Amino acid sequence: DAKTTQxxxxxxxxxxxxxxxxxxxxxxxxxYVYWYRQIHSQGPQYIIHGLKNNETNEMxxxxxxxxxxxxxxxxxxxxxxxxxxxxCIVRVAGFRNQGGKLIFGQGTxxxxxx
Amino acid sequence: xxxxTQTPRHLVMGMTNKxxxxxxxxxxxxxxxxxxxxxxxxLELMFVYSLEERVENNSVPSRFSPExxxxxxxxxxxxxLQPEDSALYLCASSQGRGSKDGxxxxxxxxxxxx
Numbered sequence: 001d002a003k004t005t006q007x008x009x010x011x012x013x014x015x016x017x018x019x020x021x022x023x024x025x026x027x028x029x030x031x032y033v034y035w036y037r038q039i040h041s042q043g044p045q046y047i048i049h050g051l052k053n054n055e056t057n058e059m060x061x062x063x064x065x066x067x068x069x070x071x072x073x074x075x076x077x078x079x080x081x082x083x084x085x086x087x088c089i090v091r092v093a094g095f096r097n098q099g100g101k102l103i104f105g106q107g108t109x110x111x112x113x114x
Numbered sequence: 115x116x117x118x119t120q121t122p123r124h125l126v127m128g129m130t131n132k133x134x135x136x137x138x139x140x141x142x143x144x145x146x147x148x149x150x151x152x153x154x155x156x157l158e159l160m161f162v163y164s165l166e167e168r169v170e171n172n173s174v175p176s177r178f179s180p181e182x183x184x185x186x187x188x189x190x191x192x193x194x195l196q197p198e199d200s201a202l203y204l205c206a207s208s209q210g211r212g213s214k215d216g217x218x219x220x221x222x223x224x225x226x227x228x
Contacts, residue, residue: 034216043116043204043219044157092212099212101170102147104157 018075022088120220135190137205
């Protein structure tokens with residue numbers, strides 16, 4: 001599975017959009033980009049994933065560059081409860097009993113401030 | 115509630131004790147995982163079970179012994195642990211190892227070895 005690079009920490013003002021970048025320059029054509037977050041001392045929570053098209057759900061938007069070498073997770077209106085560590089992970093998926101492992105890096109520690 | 119339940123939430127054990135961590139999922143998934151998260155470190159994948167068969171053991175010491183009696187339950191049996199084994203132990207499940215839908219995590223068991 002390809003490696004990802006994220007900034008170790010970011011700040012965001014409450015109510016503003018939080019844009020979290022991720023570099024995955026060695027991503028393969030069959031690897032998906034996943035985002036998870038972990039609020040202090042809880043289990044990681046799935047946010048969103050995508051292959052090459054931009055994706056949006058009730059939690060966030062995922063923007064993937066055309067060359068797929070980087071992506072940005074957007075939390076449109078950050079709240080204090082969005083303070084967490086955000087993980088960007090790439091993995092092969094789509095095969096029921098085969099696929100890449102979910103391997104976590106250090107992630108980005110997002111602090112949402114009042 | 116994520117649909118993955120871990121018990122106990124907290125556990126303190128001596129180095130000579132034997133204890134077990136339990137994970138139960140109510141999502142109809144057929145793959146389950148144990149992760150370890152030590153302080154200030156990324157999550158480490160320990161074991162992978164698919165269709166109740168262990169398919170991966172990531173060089174985990176034998177003092178950790180997993181058991182998957184059916185697709186809904188996963189145990190981690192602990193014996194003669196060391197203080198450095200103190201960590202948050204997380205269980206996750208997915209609909210197949212390669213599922214695009216990603217993993218669902220429990221809230222974890224906070225283990226302290228004294």
